[in-house]
Amino acid sequence: SAMDTAKGVNFLLTNGGKMEDYWGTNRATKPMLPSIGIPTTIGTGSEAQSYALISQENTHIKMACGDKKAQFRTVILDPTLTKTLPRDVAAITGIDAIAHAVESYVCTKRNPRSQIYSSHAWDLLNEHYEPALEKQNSKARGEMLFGAYLAGLAIENSMLGAAHACANPLTAKYGLTHGIAVALMLPHVIRFNIETIEELYSEIYPAKTIVDRIKHLKKIGELPNKLQECHVKNSVDSNDIPTLANDAADQWTAQFNPRPLQIHDYIELYKEIF
Ligand SMILES: [Fe+2]
CATH class of the missing domain: 3.40.50.1970 (Rossmann fold)
Known part of the structure; x- marks a missing residue:
């Protein structure tokens, strides 16, 4: 940025x-x-x-x-400066902020302080994501700005996880926008993690399954579920998966994912979006 x-x-x-x-x-x-x-x-x-x-x-x-x-x-967090931010950019950057809140809440470097930031961020971002897609809704965009800031503070005091680790090689290989790459991976990474840390996800979002909620928000934001739906720099080829998996495992954020991943886990995650 x-x-x-x-x-x-x-x-x-x-x-x-x-x-x-x-x-x-x-x-x-x-x-x-x-x-x-x-x-x-x-x-x-x-x-x-x-x-x-x-x-x-x-x-x-x-x-x-x-x-x-x-x-x-x-x-300075001033929603009037987001007045010309288009709907699609609001959707993409907003889902990235949501990923920051969720990944930092469960990562291995989580701590009481970072989790306060993460969960407050999640509450604001989850509530205001949809109305903030509209340019004229300065109130909702202000809440999103504060939520994104708190999510940033949460990262500063903890770390991220596998959705970000998997997103970066997609950006490097296909020129995907960061938020789109994160949006592609996030539901699959949560589903992978949920087997070991389900209770952490229900702490942050007790209402229902957090994966369903994120999939719903992605739909509202018109965000892709598969690579084929994205505009990419190079042609998408599933033969790229092993290389992407190795690159993801090398990412700094990978080691802080709450459920450790082997190369074959990254391969399975990537298969979901091809
Ligand atoms: Fe991010």
């Missing part, structure tokens, strides 16, 4: 070198500039985080470059 770019620029401007030098945590040795984060979509939560996610130019691999000094000193 533009906010990740701003953090990236801050690294290079104050500490020099190239983006790869900051891949990891706390690699910047010199002070960084104070900055203000103002989101204009309703989803990434980047405004709450000390990590900049930057794609490596030649490989399209997402480099997570994190430093407390890179975090925005001030955040």
Whole structure:
């Protein structure tokens, strides 16, 4: 996002070198500039985080470059700035925020503090997702902005899981928008996890099955269930699955999924969207 770019620029401007030098945590040795984060979509939560996610130019691999000094000193959440955000972008970024809330709530780095952020985020995002698709509903978009921010704080205090681990190779391989890739994988990852941590999902959403709710929200947002429904850069070929599975297992977020995955688990997850 533009906010990740701003953090990236801050690294290079104050500490020099190239983006790869900051891949990891706390690699910047010199002070960084104070900055203000103002989101204009309703989803990434980047405004709450000390990590900049930057794609490596030649490989399209997402480099997570994190430093407390890179975090925005001030955040402004103003729904009037989302007035021109189109419905489809609201749907895509909104479902990404929902994935942040859900994945952070159950990940192995979850803790009482992060779970408060996650569950409050989920409540806001779940309630306001549908009305916030409409441009003129500034009230709902404001609630989504706050929900996405809280979900970002939840990640900052914990981590993500396999839906994000599986999404990144899809973005690298097919040029899929991050939120679309996450939306494709999220229901399948929850279904995989539910066998071991069902009670955690019912804590966050006691009303009914969280998978059904997310599938319903995806339908409202007109989000795809299969890769074939998406506009992709390269042709979709199920022979790609083993490579995607290996790449997903290498993702940083993969190790924090509450139910550990083997390569064959990633293969099964990917098969669901081909
Ligand atoms: Fe995300």
